[in-house]
Amino acid sequence: MPALSNPLLQKWFNAFMRLSQRALSPLARHASDVQLPLRGKCRAGQVYLVGAGSGDVELLTLKAARLLMQADAVVYDRLVGDEVLALIPRGTERYYVGKARGHHSVPQAEIGALMVKLAGEGKSVVRLKGGDPAVFARMGEELDALANAQVPAAIVPGITAASAAAACMGIPLTDRGHAQQLRFVTAQLCREDGTPDWSSLARKDETLVFYMGLSKVSAICHGLRQAGLPDEWPIMLVANASQPEQQSLVGSLADMPEQLAANPLPSPCLIVVGSVVQRVATTPAATTTDVLSAQAMYR
Missing domain, CATH: 3.30.950.10 (Tetrapyrrole methylase, C-terminal domain)
Incomplete structure (x- = not known):
């Protein structure tokens, strides 16, 4: 194509080409080519209080999914969906501490002690809770247990x-x-x-x-x-x-x-x-x- 002599026409042409490339680029890419903006790693000896959302795995946050795939151990509740649990890699330690009315429940003190023990062994721990960990999920009690043992903790909200x-x-x-x-x-x-x-x-x-x-x-x-x-x-x-x-x-x-x-x-x-x-x-x-x-x- 011959060069465009008019500077204004050249500028318009370049802008048009950029817009065309942006419009057509999604058609040329596959979903497998998309890279999600995940960053960071689970820290050894730290506990992450993570919200698993309402059960639909697609409503899980990206951060929650990343932590699940990186953690050394996952301590999880009854209301966590099976598809969410399927994100946990083989070899990751799993501990079920679910509570259900009319059934045996793990005492809250034992849950806190378990998290402290795992973190004390140098493991990165995800404490996985249904919904949002800060909404009627006894997060305060678990934060107190971790603080008393000087175990660092981080909170990852979920869809309540x-x-x-x-x-x-x-x-x-x-x-x-x-x-x-x-x-x-x-x-x-x-x-x-x-x-x-x-x-x-x-x-x-x-x-x-x-x-x-x-x-x-x-x-x-x-x-x-x-x-x-x-x-x-x-x-x-x-x-x-x-x-x-x-x-x-x-x-x-x-x-x-x-x-x-x-x-x-x-x-x-x-x-x-x-x-x-x-x-x-x-x-x-x-x-x-x-x-x-x-x-x-x-x-």
């Missing part, structure tokens, strides 16, 4: 169940027209010796998310209604959020206990209370069962 459940159901957790506040509550406070302050929770301008509350649904519905929320106030239950076996129920504070009795859900199950739940009826992310249930409630 509330975010995963809302995304899978196609609704926001906050919304200018529905909820200007968001509150995470552990349903363990629904024990007889730890009743929540229902009056402070019964607000129409916020979204409530109860963790670990499947066996407390009746108490939650009753407490919120007694504190002033209307019987028809929306509530949603989502079990195994983001996983293939995800199940959900949508209803009201008045009818949810009866719905759950007729359609039992497995644990883990998240409870979302608030007017944002109304959006389930219009979102394409909701299942047919969810849409019919929500439409029946609001028509």
Whole structure:
């Protein structure tokens, strides 16, 4: 091609060629050619408190995946998905310390002692927790155990169940027209010796998310209604959020206990209370069962 004599035309031509190369380059590359921006290595004698997310391996952070593939030992919980565990290389030491209601659980003190022992042996340790390690996951107790033993620790956040459940159901957790506040509550406070302050929770301008509350649904519905929320106030239950076996129920504070009795859900199950739940009826992310249930409630 003959040289372009006009400097302005030459400048335009060069810019056009650069843009063309950028536009066409993805077509010439394969996914296997893409290099993820991973950096760093697990440090010997350090413990990493890592969030495994909601179970979907594609929702795992890049940093979490890298640490899993580099660590000498992984100490993991019951709610960590099988696909996430599959990222751990052969030869990596694995220690299961899961907790489940009604089953034998490893005492928290023993979990802390195990991490301290492994780090003391000069191993890099990943403490793998479902969801986000800082949300109802006893991270504080484990940080204290490590600090008392002068073991360095680092925290890697994960996608918590509330975010995963809302995304899978196609609704926001906050919304200018529905909820200007968001509150995470552990349903363990629904024990007889730890009743929540229902009056402070019964607000129409916020979204409530109860963790670990499947066996407390009746108490939650009753407490919120007694504190002033209307019987028809929306509530949603989502079990195994983001996983293939995800199940959900949508209803009201008045009818949810009866719905759950007729359609039992497995644990883990998240409870979302608030007017944002109304959006389930219009979102394409909701299942047919969810849409019919929500439409029946609001028509």
